[in-house]
Amino acid sequence: MTVLVVGSMAYDSIGTPHGGVDDALGGSATYFALASSHLTPTQLVAVVGTDFRAEDRATFSDRDIDVEGLETVEGATFRWGGRYLPNMQDRETDFTHLNVFETFSPRLPQSYRETSNVFLANIEPRLQLEVLEQMQNPGFIACDTMNFWIEGPARPHLDELLTRVNGIIINDEEAALLTGEANPVLASRIIQDRGPRTVVIKKGAHGALCRHEDTLIAVPAFPLESVVDPTGAGDTFAGGFMGQIAAAGEVTTDSIRQGLVVGTVLAAECCQGFGVSSLAAMKRPTIEERARMFVQLTSLTSPFSEE
């Protein structure tokens, strides 16, 4: 089944202690779509400026990504700049120029409206709700959010959104902020009580915790020898997770477990190059090999026979 993503498209300037890039293709919808399109056809709703490069547009059209929903507006594309601290996890923002993203109002092409798998990447909760209004056959809808919407005046919209989505994919800091509970096991239950039956809490280099219905799933991160640039890893994880669930065609504990594997594998590869470079260069056989490798290296057995 097809998956639809609504999010940002940006040009990122990223600095790390080991180098950087300027004006590199980025944004939540970009990372998500590049990841999910490895698994299933992907529809994209985002906005770019008239400065958006033809080669970047080709990055999508060369893949199984439908860009009918990619709107071009007079002006400059959203730009973000930041630098990672030596731990390669914390970062400082140098600038955020919303540009054409400031007035983004997601409009779904007619051909997108019956898509049943939807990811509402981190945008204003009011806009996430507007997307839902345009959907005619929503099946599995998941969202992301961030501190700005959790702590700010948009909170009532976010709370309403939670009652209307099936899943949420956020990081551990956001989960703590949203619930007032630092323990992700408890936080995931509190979030579930507010709506979504599938809660994925990403813990960066420490993996992820997923609560789906009554099932808890703990996933370590893919063991990496180095990290070049973690930008976009969270959206890439979401893209692999949602893409695999859409490919499976049903939301079950099994497809959730598979989604966690694919999300982890793609997020790890995303960290291996600046911007989307490594993710975009990844080929399907590598994904399949890494997924098998990850299942192998997380495989545990109990010494005690079954009851």
Next chain:
Amino acid sequence: MTVLVVGSMAYDSIGTPHGGVDDALGGSATYFALASSHLTPTQLVAVVGTDFRAEDRATFSDRDIDVEGLETVEGATFRWGGRYLPNMQDRETDFTHLNVFETFSPRLPQSYRETSNVFLANIEPRLQLEVLEQMQNPGFIACDTMNFWIEGPARPHLDELLTRVNGIIINDEEAALLTGEANPVLASRIIQDRGPRTVVIKKGAHGALCRHEDTLIAVPAFPLESVVDPTGAGDTFAGGFMGQIAAAGEVTTDSIRQGLVVGTVLAAECCQGFGVSSLAAMKRPTIEERARMFVQLTSLTSPFSEE
């Protein structure tokens, strides 16, 4: 097969934001033996003072723990006091009174000398080497260590020890200090190059990473809703790990995976009460149930068929 542990026995005074205990039974050998004795007969080498309580001695003799190697020396038992910060991971030491532990010189009873599974808990590396000298049939020997021995004048002894053990079980900070490499995937390889073929790096609330020969195994922590007192969780993990490997009777990738499961389950229970209280109250059926639960909640599947 039997497992032998050489380490400390102490009375701990532990403070947390949610309460504490004074003069509670503790020490690396204590936690290890209480854990390993759930799996296999355990021999214990440690020293206590004449103030050691009869009820604490009974904690061992009530179990499958051989205390012939528990020496009593005129004076006071080792005492440690500390307080956990609100994150319940970092802690500050209030006092360390070595007392009779200061002149500890481990002497193995004749009946211990042919034991093949040995854990050298965190004591002076010179003493760890002296234990090895007394072993006649060493099979699988693993050690722990700490920053004090890594950074201090004992380092040459520690380096020699590494060439003579089969395994090492340390936390991520110690691994980084020992290797100069913060990334545990790389650090585990560097340590392997210095001797032990089995390297387990404990990451506290984030699980563990194990490199055994050419196999990498990533293990998340057991998802806990709360932590009462993490004191001794690392030694408890080691006890479950080593105890299970001894029970399996061979060191294979399978018994290592089983050891990681049992170590994780026991360490999690250890955190549920002050001192050894929860660990000591645990019964075998609960361990078996939790091990199955942990394997279930870490079970992942690849969506891609085998090649």
